[in-house]
Amino acid sequence: MDDGSRTARWERRLGPPLGAASLLYLASYAVRVLAPGLPGPARDLCLAVTAATWTLFVVDYTVRWRLSGQGLRFVRRNWLDSLVVLLPLLRPVRIVRVYDALRERRQGHPVMSLQARVILYASMSVGLLGFAAALVVYQHEHTVPGASIRTFGDSLWWAASTLSTVGYGDAVPVTVVGRVVAVALMGCGVALLGAVTGSFSSWLMQRFARGDDTGPPRN
Amino acid sequence: MDDGSRTARWERRLGPPLGAASLLYLASYAVRVLAPGLPGPARDLCLAVTAATWTLFVVDYTVRWRLSGQGLRFVRRNWLDSLVVLLPLLRPVRIVRVYDALRERRQGHPVMSLQARVILYASMSVGLLGFAAALVVYQHEHTVPGASIRTFGDSLWWAASTLSTVGYGDAVPVTVVGRVVAVALMGCGVALLGAVTGSFSSWLMQRFARGDDTGPPRN
Amino acid sequence: MDDGSRTARWERRLGPPLGAASLLYLASYAVRVLAPGLPGPARDLCLAVTAATWTLFVVDYTVRWRLSGQGLRFVRRNWLDSLVVLLPLLRPVRIVRVYDALRERRQGHPVMSLQARVILYASMSVGLLGFAAALVVYQHEHTVPGASIRTFGDSLWWAASTLSTVGYGDAVPVTVVGRVVAVALMGCGVALLGAVTGSFSSWLMQRFARGDDTGPPRN
Amino acid sequence: MDDGSRTARWERRLGPPLGAASLLYLASYAVRVLAPGLPGPARDLCLAVTAATWTLFVVDYTVRWRLSGQGLRFVRRNWLDSLVVLLPLLRPVRIVRVYDALRERRQGHPVMSLQARVILYASMSVGLLGFAAALVVYQHEHTVPGASIRTFGDSLWWAASTLSTVGYGDAVPVTVVGRVVAVALMGCGVALLGAVTGSFSSWLMQRFARGDDTGPPRN
Numbered sequence: 001m002d003d004g005s006r007t008a009r010w011e012r013r014l015g016p017p018l019g020a021a022s023l024l025y026l027a028s029y030a031v032r033v034l035a036p037g038l039p040g041p042a043r044d045l046c047l048a049v050t051a052a053t054w055t056l057f058v059v060d061y062t063v064r065w066r067l068s069g070q071g072l073r074f075v076r077r078n079w080l081d082s083l084v085v086l087l088p089l090l091r092p093v094r095i096v097r098v099y100d101a102l103r104e105r106r107q108g109h110p111v112m113s114l115q116a117r118v119i120l121y122a123s124m125s126v127g128l129l130g131f132a133a134a135l136v137v138y139q140h141e142h143t144v145p146g147a148s149i150r151t152f153g154d155s156l157w158w159a160a161s162t163l164s165t166v167g168y169g170d171a172v173p174v175t176v177v178g179r180v181v182a183v184a185l186m187g188c189g190v191a192l193l194g195a196v197t198g199s200f201s202s203w204l205m206q207r208f209a210r211g212d213d214t215g216p217p218r219n
Numbered sequence: 220m221d222d223g224s225r226t227a228r229w230e231r232r233l234g235p236p237l238g239a240a241s242l243l244y245l246a247s248y249a250v251r252v253l254a255p256g257l258p259g260p261a262r263d264l265c266l267a268v269t270a271a272t273w274t275l276f277v278v279d280y281t282v283r284w285r286l287s288g289q290g291l292r293f294v295r296r297n298w299l300d301s302l303v304v305l306l307p308l309l310r311p312v313r314i315v316r317v318y319d320a321l322r323e324r325r326q327g328h329p330v331m332s333l334q335a336r337v338i339l340y341a342s343m344s345v346g347l348l349g350f351a352a353a354l355v356v357y358q359h360e361h362t363v364p365g366a367s368i369r370t371f372g373d374s375l376w377w378a379a380s381t382l383s384t385v386g387y388g389d390a391v392p393v394t395v396v397g398r399v400v401a402v403a404l405m406g407c408g409v410a411l412l413g414a415v416t417g418s419f420s421s422w423l424m425q426r427f428a429r430g431d432d433t434g435p436p437r438n
Numbered sequence: 439m440d441d442g443s444r445t446a447r448w449e450r451r452l453g454p455p456l457g458a459a460s461l462l463y464l465a466s467y468a469v470r471v472l473a474p475g476l477p478g479p480a481r482d483l484c485l486a487v488t489a490a491t492w493t494l495f496v497v498d499y500t501v502r503w504r505l506s507g508q509g510l511r512f513v514r515r516n517w518l519d520s521l522v523v524l525l526p527l528l529r530p531v532r533i534v535r536v537y538d539a540l541r542e543r544r545q546g547h548p549v550m551s552l553q554a555r556v557i558l559y560a561s562m563s564v565g566l567l568g569f570a571a572a573l574v575v576y577q578h579e580h581t582v583p584g585a586s587i588r589t590f591g592d593s594l595w596w597a598a599s600t601l602s603t604v605g606y607g608d609a610v611p612v613t614v615v616g617r618v619v620a621v622a623l624m625g626c627g628v629a630l631l632g633a634v635t636g637s638f639s640s641w642l643m644q645r646f647a648r649g650d651d652t653g654p655p656r657n
Numbered sequence: 658m659d660d661g662s663r664t665a666r667w668e669r670r671l672g673p674p675l676g677a678a679s680l681l682y683l684a685s686y687a688v689r690v691l692a693p694g695l696p697g698p699a700r701d702l703c704l705a706v707t708a709a710t711w712t713l714f715v716v717d718y719t720v721r722w723r724l725s726g727q728g729l730r731f732v733r734r735n736w737l738d739s740l741v742v743l744l745p746l747l748r749p750v751r752i753v754r755v756y757d758a759l760r761e762r763r764q765g766h767p768v769m770s771l772q773a774r775v776i777l778y779a780s781m782s783v784g785l786l787g788f789a790a791a792l793v794v795y796q797h798e799h800t801v802p803g804a805s806i807r808t809f810g811d812s813l814w815w816a817a818s819t820l821s822t823v824g825y826g827d828a829v830p831v832t833v834v835g836r837v838v839a840v841a842l843m844g845c846g847v848a849l850l851g852a853v854t855g856s857f858s859s860w861l862m863q864r865f866a867r868g869d870d871t872g873p874p875r876n
Contacts, residue, residue: 118861157398164405166386167823169607179814186821190853196409198857200417201639204337205424205862376617383624385605388826415628419636420858423556424643595836602843604824634847638855642775643862 007067018060022091025053026132029089033139034152054088061085089132093125115199122195126188130159133185140177147174163189226286237279241310244272245351248308252358253371273307280304308351312344334418341414345407349378352404359396366393382408445505456498460529463491464570467527471577472590492526499523527570531563553637560633564626568597571623578615585612601627664724675717679748682710683789686746690796691809711745718742746789750782772856779852783845787816790842797834804831820846 028049031038038046061081068074075082084090138155141147148171149155158171162185173179247268250257257265280300287293294301303309357374360366367390368374377390381404392398466487469476476484499519506512513520522528576593579585586609587593596609600623611617685706688695695703718738725731732739741747795812798804805828806812815828819842830836 160402160405161386162823164384164409165821165823166381166384166405167818167825168386168388168391169825169827170388170391172825172827183817186817186823190821190850193409193412193850194853194857196413197416197635197854198861200413201420201858202861204417204421379621379624383603383628385600385603385624387605387607387610389607389610412628412631415632416635416854419632420639423636423640598840598843602822602847604819604822604843606824606826606829608826608829631847631850634851635854638851639858642855642859
């Protein structure tokens with residue numbers, strides 16, 4: 001209980017600064033990938049920011065591990081967090097939760113219906129993941145001979161067509177790293193479809209339930 | 220309350236004429252894009268209709284803003300309407316609501332089940348959005364060297380394959396404007412899938428609920 | 439009431455023979471398309487079967503129209519039947535209903551859960567529609583210069599990739615007729631996804647409802 | 658009843674060893690396909706393992722048929738098992754059930770919510786089916802002139818883009834066997850989408866039902 005509350009306090013305090021750090025990480029990573037012609041000092045600054053924020057994530061993970069007092073079970077139970085420590089580009093997705101918690105605290109109660117929150121979460125996560133994936137794929141593909149992803153615009157275009165499961169195929173990764181990222185992004189696309197569809201479906205069901213059980217339809 | 224009822228009256232009165240105006244806007248825009256060889260006066264007429272209807276939308280938006288007495292919050296709350304003022308090609312989608320309201324008024328009650336209305340709304344909106352997107356993409360793509368969308372037929376074909384998330388990739392936009400429109404259309408496609416699926420799902424659930432709770436299945 | 443019961447008797451009696459006729463129509467149409475090198479008499483026989491079965495559908499539609507005593511409203515209310523008279527290739531889909539009615543009559547009660555029936559209906563309809571669409575597209579595409587659908591196998595492959603919304607794009611229609619058929623097939627694909635997803639979703643919901651309301655979970 | 662319980666005992670006892678055998682089958686099949694340059698004895702060993710495990714499946718099927726005492730009805734009722742005897746590459750999917758049963762026995766109760774199990778089942782099945790399909794397609798495609806699937810990596814990439822219904826089309830089967838496998842995989846992809854979406858949807862519905870009926874929302 002004590003440990004649980006200390007973990008909770010730690011997360012409440014450090015949520016917002018770590019969210020900001022994860023955006024910083026994404027930004028500095030993006031600058032390094034997209035602006036290779038940067039002057040030396042600016043490049044070094046970016047690298048320093050990337051390294052510092054990553055270190056911050058590792059420290060946060062370690063502290064929460066110690067606070068939990070769970071040993072190796074912690075790694076398995078929080079496998080998503082463990083993965084994020086290795087792949088900090090996934091980290092900005094957590095900012096969605098922070099953003100929602102902040103809004104809730106300001107208003108004293110959840111400000112949106114569950115469905116609206118699911119759709120908002122899904123869209124924001126998918127946007128951030130798509131951007132991160134586009135960065136990684138661009139970095140690994142744009143210099144490969146025979147690649148169809150040559151500019152960052154191509155990469156964003158590919159990410160959008162993958163996440164919506166449209167998949168035109170005019171821009172596709174050809175390297176192994178690019179394809180592994182693509183398969184992960186396809187999984188996100190399927191989950192996005194599931195979230196949007198499920199929200200629609202439960203929203204419709206709710207309207208029927210309300211209309212049938214508690215009085216005349218209110219729409 | 221007073222303002223609310225004045226807004227409601229304004230919307231009830233002006234809904235049908237504004238719906239007609241939005242179709243006029245779409246038609247005059249389409250003629251200008253699809254018939255570049257029109258004689259001068261006909262072209263000017265089209266341009267005039269486009270401009271006049273757009274002005275109408277701006278006036279409508281401004282009046283509703285004033286009637287609401289909400290200041291800048293109005294812009295945020297009605298962000299869809301605010302967007303439509305900037306991109307009037309999205310406006311015809313509102314005609315779906317007008318059409319439904321007209322039918323309902325004539326019959327005195329909603330004439331369709333909620334699911335049928337969701338599917339009808341989704342199909343009509345998606346048809347109108349697909350047509351508008353095909354117009355814009357055709358306009359920006361068909362003269363670009365290396366483009367695969369050369370005729371308006373190609374553009375409609377591309378819009379259909381995008382909205383259904385099939386995405387053959389034999390006709391795809393290559394310009395930035397075309398790709399931005401395409402990403403928006405992909406979002407519509409995902410939402411369409413969600414609406415169709417959600418309707419099916421809730422319709423099935425409803426049949427079970429009726430059969431299980433209130434007696435033997437009635438189908 | 440009387441007219442209604444006469445219509446019902448007509449449909450019960452003529453359902454199975456008309457179902458057989460629609461399969462005959464599909465078969466004779468397929469033979470004409472797929473075996474152009476047939477000797478003259480066999481070709482004429484096929485044409486005769488096609489024409490005879492189509493005539494049968496028109497007669498059936500006319501009789502039901504007369505029996506209904508509804509005038510032009512009948513055409514609008516039974517718009518699907520009206521469409522089928524014009525496009526008899528859609529007719530075999532009705533055989534799914536006949537098949538189900540026959541099974542039910544033999545057993546005295548519905549033999550499957552609603553979800554299983556939805557999935558069976560959707561799969562059989564989609565299979566028949568995909569086959570009919572592949573026939574039409576093959577007929578209109580395989581002689582066109584620059585076409586990517588050259589054999590009936592290509593056409594079936596294209597139909598499968600369209601119905602599942604995968605859409606590889608290695609075989610796509612290029613003629614106007616082919617593309618119109620393709621857009622209709624995309625709509626079927628979206629509906630198929632909706633039916634499968636909705637069935638899954640309502641099946642899961644049902645299991646929860648049973649487990650929560652009437653005792654311990656029974657799975 | 659007696660026969661039923663003997664069948665149940667047979668299945669409980671032989672479930673885990675047969676699951677292991679099915680993985681062995683898959684592994685030996687994979688080695689034969691992916692390492693054609695293997696020395697003779699190793700190749701023979703693989704072939705022997707493949708043959709032995711297949712024989713095991715046939716024996717298991719025959720015993721269960723005899724125990725059921727049902728005659729030909731058994732074949733129809735257990736059509737999935739009958740199919741698996743002919744296509745043992747589908748067999749590893751059953752290991753998902755074994756894995757779940759093992760976990761449940763160790764814990765004394767189901768360890769996951771129904772939705773989590775559906776998603777886990779769907780992901781594991783889809784992973785195994787995708788791997789098996791990639792093997793078969795690679796085996797039949799990589800030596801065909803004009804094929805776009807040249808390496809096993811291409812084949813896995815194609816399987817992932819098919820299962821998620823993205824369908825880029827940069828790697829597609831061109832042989833008849835490859836396309837038949839692909840159509841089956843498309844069906845799996847549609848079912849996967851349905852399972853993910855349905856789980857999301859019913860999870861959302863459940864949260865609403867709990868929040869509305871039995872007290873304040875518990876999230």
